[in-house]
Amino acid sequence: MLKRLILAVVLLASPVLAVQPDEVLPDPVLESRARELAKVLRCPVCQGENIDESNASISRDLRLLVRDRLLAGDSDGEVLDYVVGRYGEYVLFEPDRSGANLILWLVGPGVLLVALGGAAVFIRSRRPTDGPTEPALSDDERARLAEILRE
Amino acid sequence: MIAELGHFALILAFGVALIQALVPLIGAARGWAGWMAVGEPAASAQFLLIAASFGALTYAFVTSDFSLQLVWANSHTDKPLLYKISGVWGNHEGSMLLWVLILALFGAAAAWFGGALPPSLRARVLSVQAMIGASFLGFILFTSNPFTRLAQPPFNGQDLNPLLQDPGLAFHPPFLYLGYVGLSMAFSFAVAALIEGRVDAAWARWVRPWTLAAWVFLTIGIALGSWWAYYELGWGGFWFWDPVENASFMPWLLAAALLHSAIVVEKREALKSWTILLAIMAFGFSLIGTFIVRSGVITSVHSFASDPERGVYILAILGVFVGGALTLYAARAGAMQAKGVFSMVSRESALVMNNVLLAVAALVVFVGTIWPLVAEMFWDRKLSVGAPFFEKAFTPFMIALAIILPIGAVMPWKRGSIIKASQPLWGALVLALAVVALVWAVGTDRSAVALVGAGLGSWLVFGALAELWLRAAHRPARLLRLPRADWGKATAHAGLGVTFIGIALLTAWDMEDIRVAQVGEPFTVRGYEITLDKVEQIEGPNYLSTTATMTLREGGVVTAVLHPEKRVYPVQAMPTTEAAIDYRFTRDVYLVIGDAQDGGGWAVRTYIKPFANWIWAGCMMMALGGLLSLSDRRYRVAAGARRSAAPLAATPAE
Numbered sequence: 001m002l003k004r005l006i007l008a009v010v011l012l013a014s015p016v017l018a019v020q021p022d023e024v025l026p027d028p029v030l031e032s033r034a035r036e037l038a039k040v041l042r043c044p045v046c047q048g049e050n051i052d053e054s055n056a057s058i059s060r061d062l063r064l065l066v067r068d069r070l071l072a073g074d075s076d077g078e079v080l081d082y083v084v085g086r087y088g089e090y091v092l093f094e095p096d097r098s099g100a101n102l103i104l105w106l107v108g109p110g111v112l113l114v115a116l117g118g119a120a121v122f123i124r125s126r127r128p129t130d131g132p133t134e135p136a137l138s139d140d141e142r143a144r145l146a147e148i149l150r151e
Numbered sequence: 152m153i154a155e156l157g158h159f160a161l162i163l164a165f166g167v168a169l170i171q172a173l174v175p176l177i178g179a180a181r182g183w184a185g186w187m188a189v190g191e192p193a194a195s196a197q198f199l200l201i202a203a204s205f206g207a208l209t210y211a212f213v214t215s216d217f218s219l220q221l222v223w224a225n226s227h228t229d230k231p232l233l234y235k236i237s238g239v240w241g242n243h244e245g246s247m248l249l250w251v252l253i254l255a256l257f258g259a260a261a262a263w264f265g266g267a268l269p270p271s272l273r274a275r276v277l278s279v280q281a282m283i284g285a286s287f288l289g290f291i292l293f294t295s296n297p298f299t300r301l302a303q304p305p306f307n308g309q310d311l312n313p314l315l316q317d318p319g320l321a322f323h324p325p326f327l328y329l330g331y332v333g334l335s336m337a338f339s340f341a342v343a344a345l346i347e348g349r350v351d352a353a354w355a356r357w358v359r360p361w362t363l364a365a366w367v368f369l370t371i372g373i374a375l376g377s378w379w380a381y382y383e384l385g386w387g388g389f390w391f392w393d394p395v396e397n398a399s400f401m402p403w404l405l406a407a408a409l410l411h412s413a414i415v416v417e418k419r420e421a422l423k424s425w426t427i428l429l430a431i432m433a434f435g436f437s438l439i440g441t442f443i444v445r446s447g448v449i450t451s452v453h454s455f456a457s458d459p460e461r462g463v464y465i466l467a468i469l470g471v472f473v474g475g476a477l478t479l480y481a482a483r484a485g486a487m488q489a490k491g492v493f494s495m496v497s498r499e500s501a502l503v504m505n506n507v508l509l510a511v512a513a514l515v516v517f518v519g520t521i522w523p524l525v526a527e528m529f530w531d532r533k534l535s536v537g538a539p540f541f542e543k544a545f546t547p548f549m550i551a552l553a554i555i556l557p558i559g560a561v562m563p564w565k566r567g568s569i570i571k572a573s574q575p576l577w578g579a580l581v582l583a584l585a586v587v588a589l590v591w592a593v594g595t596d597r598s599a600v601a602l603v604g605a606g607l608g609s610w611l612v613f614g615a616l617a618e619l620w621l622r623a624a625h626r627p628a629r630l631l632r633l634p635r636a637d638w639g640k641a642t643a644h645a646g647l648g649v650t651f652i653g654i655a656l657l658t659a660w661d662m663e664d665i666r667v668a669q670v671g672e673p674f675t676v677r678g679y680e681i682t683l684d685k686v687e688q689i690e691g692p693n694y695l696s697t698t699a700t701m702t703l704r705e706g707g708v709v710t711a712v713l714h715p716e717k718r719v720y721p722v723q724a725m726p727t728t729e730a731a732i733d734y735r736f737t738r739d740v741y742l743v744i745g746d747a748q749d750g751g752g753w754a755v756r757t758y759i760k761p762f763a764n765w766i767w768a769g770c771m772m773m774a775l776g777g778l779l780s781l782s783d784r785r786y787r788v789a790a791g792a793r794r795s796a797a798p799l800a801a802t803p804a805e
Contacts, residue, residue, distance in 0.1 A: 020745075021667045021754050035663075042535045048393050050537070053386055093537030095522070100530050104522045108515040108544050115507045123500050126421060126492050 019052065023063055030070050037066050037079055042091045050093060062091075154219055157207025158298035161248075164200035164255070165288040167193055171258075171281035175274035179346075187270050190277035191262040197284060198259035201252045205239075208248060208297055212239050218304035221245060221297050227310035227722055229693040237321035238311045243445060243461075244297035246324060250441075251287045253325075253332040257361075258284060261336065268357065275343035276336075283335055286468045294461050310693065310722035319379035327372030327399055331437040333365025334402055337409060338434035338476070341427045345479045348486040350423040355416035358430065360781055362413060366406040367777035373399050374770035385728035387661070387741050387758045389654075389766055392541040397520045398440030401513045405433040408509035411502050419491035419499055419564060424484040425506070431480060435473040436513070442469055443520070494566040501559025505552065512548035519544065553607040553651060556644060557614025561621060575621040579613035594660065604655020611648025615641040636783040643776025646769045653765025660761040667748050668755040673704075676757045679740055680704040686744070686753060694718045696729075699744040699753065703733055715744040739763045 019038075025031040038052035043059045051059040051066075062083065069079045084092060095101045171193035178186025208221075212235050217223040225242045226235055240246040258280040265273045291297070314320070340358045344350045376396070381389045390396065409429040415422040442465045493499040519536045526532045557579060562572045586609040590601050619641045623629040664676045673682040684700040697717040703710050713731035720727070733740040738761045745754030 019665055019756075021665050021748070024665055040537075040539050042537060048391070048537070053384075053388070088533060090533045090535055093535050094539035094543075095526075095534050095536055100526060100532070101534075104518060104536070104540075105544070107518045108511065108548070111514055112507070112511045112548075115511055119503050119507050123493070123495055123503060126499070127494055 034067050040093045153207050154298045157204040160200045160204040167197045168281045168285035176278040179271040179274040187274035190274050194258045194262035198255040201255045205252045220299045223308045226308040234316045240324050241315045244295045276339045279339040279342045313720040313727050323375040330365050330369025334434040336361035337430040341430035345483045355413045359413045367774045369403045370774045378767050392538045398443045401436040404509050404513040408506045411505050421491035423487040431476045438469045498562045498564045501562050508552045575617050579617040582613045583610035598659035601659035608648040608651030612645045615645040635779045639776045639780030643773045646772025650769030653762045656762040662759040664757040667752040669752040694720045715742045
């Protein structure tokens with residue numbers, strides 16, 4: 001039993017950390033750009049993890065690829081285009097603003113405008129009409145009120 | 152034997168639920184008091200039967216009865232007792248059983264404490280609640296039976312997913328379900344009111360505590376889940392905009408909106424039909440969440456039961472209940488005559504703004520969550536929608552909400568003036584600007600996130616304090632005599648502010664360091680000196696651990712000795728990281744131990760997480776605010792007033 005456990009440890013202990021020390025670029029500016037890019041790229045084989053967090057080997061390949069492109073002098077946009085060209089738009093966590101995706105991006109502001117318009121119409125409809133809606137106090141009530149106030 | 156009894160009790164509960172769904176409804180329609188009265192004992196019986204069934208399953212888990220397929224697949228004799236118990240709901244079948252148990256509990260609570268409700272309304276509420284119960288009991292019995300036996304019981308089980316073997320996650324699902332399922336009460340009340348054709352202040356007064364309780368549980372559940380992700384997943388993230396997280400966040404946003412619109416119904420008899428719609432949608436989104444988690448249509452880190460057949464069944468339940476309720480709504484909403492009138496500048500209008508912002512924010516989250524599915528279906532595009540989208544599309548709504556919240560909170564009902572009402576808030580504004588200046592001075596990077604987030608957060612906190620001061624008429628002695636609802640409101644709003652501050656400062660100022668650390672050689676991260684003292688192999692009850700001992704020094708003084716671990720659970724063949732965190736008021740130091748390196752030394756990740764605790768402290772304040780509000784006198788009075796035996800319990804109003 002113990003032998004099997006030790007074997008299991010040896011086999012499994014390897015990929016626990018995402019970013020490994022040997023991946024880190026010496027230039028801190030380039031490295032921080034690489035980290036930011038890694039956060040918007042999705043690991044192609046995991047479930048909803050970005051390549052910065054993922055332990056999968058393909059994510060490591062992608063992280064190294066991003067760093068290679070940065071070292072080659074690519075801008076952030078060029079790096080993303082390069083990765084999307086190879087792996088498809090699935091790897092982008094932030095969908096582009098083209099074609100049908102415009103619906104996704106505009107649904108928030110669009111519906112907000114409609115809702116604000118609707119709310120404004122509704123609130124106007126609740127506006128008190130001119131003059132008091134409740135009938136004014138009768139003479140009896142006025143006398144009673146004066147009495148109460150005097151007490 | 153006990154498992155069979157549990158199964159049998161579940162079948163009986165299904166039968167009782169069917170009776171409870173039909174008999175009181177017919178009784179209420181015909182005005183037969185005897186038929187209406189069936190609801191109450193049926194609700195109690197349904198709850199007791201499901202509780203017995205749940206108890207039987209728990210017994211099987213605790214005694215490690217591996218002849219049950221579910222126990223075999225999710226437990227192991229070496230597992231600590233706490234996780235044997237939490238393993239009951241750490242899987243699809245058991246969690247559904249917990250779901251219906253809580254559903255029946257809420258139904259029974261409505262029967263026990265609803266004595267003051269009009270009999271026909273109570274009968275209809277219990278009936279709708281039982282319809283939901285019956286459909287989910289049917290779902291369990293026909294597609295996800297937890298009591299399935301194995302012909303040849305194995306010697307030991309396959310153990311629970313190690314990530315779930317954690318105290319935070321043991322209690323995360325029950326709270327979340329209390330929240331999800333608690334919204335079913337608001338739904339049942341809404342549908343019952345639609346059938347009755349009447350919504351008034353008394354109705355709102357009944358719905359609000361249930362919604363408030365559900366929202367409190369949901370807040371705690373979400374906070375626990377987020378805190379767990381923070382310390383367990385090993386990189387200190389607290390929210391990932393994952394589909395399953397979104398599934399719990401949408402009902403939370405809608406429940407928050409519902410709480411506020413129900414206030415308008417209660418106090419002013421306006422916004423009735425909108426409140427009914429919100430109640431339907433809030434529970435509808437709970438069901439959508441259940442569907443997302445259990446159907447596997449949207450891939451997520453959390454989905455633990457990806458089975459199309461189950462997905463179709465839940466989709467059918469969702470269609471029948473939400474579709475049915477909306478049809479009823481379309482037919483009857485016209486009957487909800489609004490009474491209260493108010494002008495453009497008033498508390499009512501401010502609450503309408505709150506509802507607009509929260510509801511549209513929930514819609515943005517919803518569209519973002521299902522967009523990959525829609526894009527693939529209609530345009531054949533395989534794409535992803537993740538954190539960067541939600542941060543850009545969702546955050547503006549929260550900023551707008553935070554700006555108007557303190558002003559709306561002090562606005563008078565009916566008619567007000569922004570200038571006059573905001574008078575007490577000038578101090579809060581000045582203090583919030585002072586905090587912005589402080590953040591500007593302290594921060595080295597002039598981060599807009601930190602400035603805006605901390606400024607808005609302190610605006611909320613100081614605004615809540617200013618409101619309390621205003622309500623107490625500037626007299627300290629009166630502060631303690633304020634109604635609990637006032638305190639609850641201020642606490643919850645200030646809690647939102649604290650969470651804002653935590654998220655903003657953590658996002659703006661957190662720092663990460665990855666390096667190979669040699670044993671005994673200190674290294675420095677942002678002024679903290681860290682030494683890796685030793686690394687040991689330790690055997691836990693059901694795992695093997697690589698445990699490091701690390702010393703944290705500030706200015707040469709030892710502040711903490713931390714033990715980050717790397718564990719391997721041999722049965723599930725799965726590694727986990729156990730970060731070690733030094734929690735302080737203004738920062739966490741978060742250490743993760745990695746692999747031994749070829750050239751000697753260990754990979755070590757160090758994070759400095761400023762103000763991380765504030766995120767969850769704020770959530771707890773929101774939950775506490777909800778509880779304070781829930782304990783307010785007028786709910787107890789409302790509950791006690793109609794109990795003729797205790798008329799003296801109500802103290803005269805001041």
